[in-house]
Structure formats: structure tokens, C-alpha cells
Amino acid sequence: MPKKLASQPYKEHLAFERLMLLIATLLKHPGIGSPDLMDSRNDLHHDALATVQKTLQQLATELRIELPAGYPAVSTLRKDLETLRHYTILDQRMYRWGYYLGTGALSSAELKVAFNALASLAQYQGDAQVRRIYETLSKRLRGLDMELKGDFFLAWQN
Incomplete structure (x- = not known):
């Protein structure tokens, strides 16, 4: 007999949009919530999810998605992060240095430097493995x- 599907909390349009906005926030802002990326205050503790919440709300505004005031709550985002862990979109580990999806740990500028x-290395050291990875x-x-517009590979085009 097939297993009965458990009810999931994303049936409502607003909840689904919230989850999609969270994923988009993590994609567009790798490392979000890291103490290194926060305002330089002398606080010993930081609230990573408050930063995620604020950035998610800004992204919703940019995308012209109307969210209720103060939505989503930090506790709701915590539950959404658990959902992303359940579906292995996020790993089952601590994200002390910011949230990112999969191997998307770098911003575009950081990726360009790397x-x-x-x-x-591929061009000047002649390492076959490095050349294949490149x-x-x-x-x-x-x-x-x-x-x-061709700016990413500009320095290394043959």
C-alpha cells in the first residue's frame, strides 16, 4: 500500500511565496547572516535570521511582492530553514558563517577572483587536473x- 503523503505547510500562496523568497535570498546573498557581513557593532551575539528576514523583505519589495507588515517572523524562517534541510536543499549542519545553498558559497565578485x-593555475602550472576543472x-x-556581457572571462580568453 502506498505511503500516505504528509500534509505540508506550503499549500497557501503566501507561504509558498515566502519559501521561494527565502531560497532566492540565499541564492542572491551567499553567506547572509554571517557575523562578518553584518554591521560592525560591538555586539557579542548577532541575529543571523534577522538579517535574512530584512533581506528577504527587501527582495520581496524589489520583486513587487506584497508581504504583510513584519512578515515573515524569524520563527517562521527558522521552520522554513528546517524544511530546506529536510529536502536537502540545505545541509544538516550549523551555518555559523552564513547561509548558502549547495556549493554556492561565493558572490559573483568572489567567484570571479577564485x-x-x-x-x-591551469595556464601557468600545467596541472592536468586543474586544467580539467577550469x-x-x-x-x-x-x-x-x-x-x-563578456566581462567574467575577459582576462582569460584565449
Whole structure:
């Protein structure tokens, strides 16, 4: 007999939009919630989810998605993060240095620096493994290069 599907809390449109906004926030702001990225205050503790909440609300405004005032609550975001962990979108670990999805731990600018370093290794050290990784990564990043109008690969084009 097939297993009965458990009811999930994203049947409502607003809850689904909230989850999609959370995923988009984590994608667009890798490392969000990190104490390094927060305002430089002398607080010993920081509230990573308050930063996620504020950024999610800003993204909703940019996308012209109307959310109720103060929505979503930090406790709701905590539950949403558990849902993302359940579906292995987030790993089952502590995110003390900010939230990011999968291997998307770098911003576009940071990725460009890391990519340029990899390109330099591939070109000047002749390491076959590094060259293969560079070729694979450059294929995967072609879309980003097109989005940046050819600026991403500018320094390393042959």
C-alpha cells in the first residue's frame, strides 16, 4: 500500500511565496547572516535570521511582492530553514558563517577572483587536473559571462 503523503505547510500562496523568497535570498546573498557581513557593532551575539528576514523583505519589495507588515517572523524562517534541510536543499549542519545553498558559497565578485586564480593555475602550472576543472567550470559559467556581457572571462580568453 502506498505511503500516505504528509500534509505540508506550503499549500497557501503566501507561504509558498515566502519559501521561494527565502531560497532566492540565499541564492542572491551567499553567506547572509554571517557575523562578518553584518554591521560592525560591538555586539557579542548577532541575529543571523534577522538579517535574512530584512533581506528577504527587501527582495520581496524589489520583486513587487506584497508581504504583510513584519512578515515573515524569524520563527517562521527558522521552520522554513528546517524544511530546506529536510529536502536537502540545505545541509544538516550549523551555518555559523552564513547561509548558502549547495556549493554556492561565493558572490559573483568572489567567484570571479577564485575563477581567475584557477585560470592562472591551469595556464601557468600545467596541472592536468586543474586544467580539467577550469574547463568544466568555464563551460558551466558561460551563462554568467553572457549575463555580464563578456566581462567574467575577459582576462582569460584565449
